[in-house]
Amino acid sequence: MALLSLQSVSKSFGALKVTDDVSFDLQPGEALGIIGPNGAGKSTLFNLITGNLRPDSGQILLDGRDVSADSVMARCAAGIGRSFQIPQPFGHLSVYENLLVAARFGGGLAAAEAPGFCMDILRRTGLAGVADSPAGGLPLLSRKRLELARAMATRPRVLLLDEIAGGLTDAECVELVATIRAIHAEGTAIVWIEHVLHALNSVVGRLIVLNFGRLLMVGDVKTVMNSAEVREIYLGAEV
Numbered sequence: 001m002a003l004l005s006l007q008s009v010s011k012s013f014g015a016l017k018v019t020d021d022v023s024f025d026l027q028p029g030e031a032l033g034i035i036g037p038n039g040a041g042k043s044t045l046f047n048l049i050t051g052n053l054r055p056d057s058g059q060i061l062l063d064g065r066d067v068s069a070d071s072v073m074a075r076c077a078a079g080i081g082r083s084f085q086i087p088q089p090f091g092h093l094s095v096y097e098n099l100l101v102a103a104r105f106g107g108g109l110a111a112a113e114a115p116g117f118c119m120d121i122l123r124r125t126g127l128a129g130v131a132d133s134p135a136g137g138l139p140l141l142s143r144k145r146l147e148l149a150r151a152m153a154t155r156p157r158v159l160l161l162d163e164i165a166g167g168l169t170d171a172e173c174v175e176l177v178a179t180i181r182a183i184h185a186e187g188t189a190i191v192w193i194e195h196v197l198h199a200l201n202s203v204v205g206r207l208i209v210l211n212f213g214r215l216l217m218v219g220d221v222k223t224v225m226n227s228a229e230v231r232e233i234y235l236g237a238e239v
């Protein structure tokens with residue numbers, strides 16, 4: 001059975017159909033990439049999966065159970081974790097405190113377990129050195145790492161990453177990819193929206209292409225990247 005399944009999901013904002021009859025399955029432990037031009041509806045798809053938005057029609061299943069009407073909290077508790085394209089930490093709390101909030105309220109960890117669990121995530125995401133720093137003052141790489149760490153602290157089985165590599169230098173990107181690969185290697189399923197294709201394609205096995213809210217293509221990375229239609233619509237002729 002698929003871990004996550006979208007079945008004919010649609011969403012409009014007024015007259016604008018942003019998600020148009022989208023269906024796909026994510027298998028347990030799979031890493032799936034989502035690409036598409038700006039405004040194609042990628043982040044909206046994440047908001048529909050997490051419950052920040054409700055679909056106008058269609059179903060979202062987790063472990064075969066329809067979660068379309070469940071709250072954000074309930075879906076998080078059921079195993080859907082996400083990072084935001086624009087980092088959204090509690091700026092006045094420390095990095096460590098941000099993780100504690102995620103672990104206690106998102107991950108459901110008991111007060112006695114949460115500190116050790118969060119310390120481990122701080123180490124794994126390279127944030128141990130800034131654990132006591134206010135999250136609001138972090139530089140970009142650390143903010144990206146914190147987005148990832150906060151999502152990890154909710155103990156997801158499906159980790160949704162929204163443009164986590166955007167704006168990083170090549171060296172920073174390599175570090176972040178190594179962390180994401182390690183998370184995936186431990187069995188966490190990943191759906192990753194990303195414009196930095198070399199980073200994305202070094203982790204995922206399959207790609208989904210969205211265009212004007214519609215699912216244009218699904219396939220293995222090589223097939224999608226070699227598709228003339230995808231190159232024309234999204235990548236540009238010379239890529």
Ligand SMILES: Nc1ncnc2c1ncn2[C@@H]1O[C@H](COP(=O)(O)OP(=O)(O)OP(=O)(O)O)[C@@H](O)[C@H]1O
Binds near residue numbers: 018037044
């Ligand atoms: N809450 C909203 N109300 C009205 N329109 C919205 C809302 N959220 C998104 N949109 C519009 O829906 C379309 C898709 O937005 P979305 O953020 O999902 O695209 P995206 O593929 O993630 O883009 P990008 O790659 O630039 O992040 C855009 O035209 C956007 O302006």
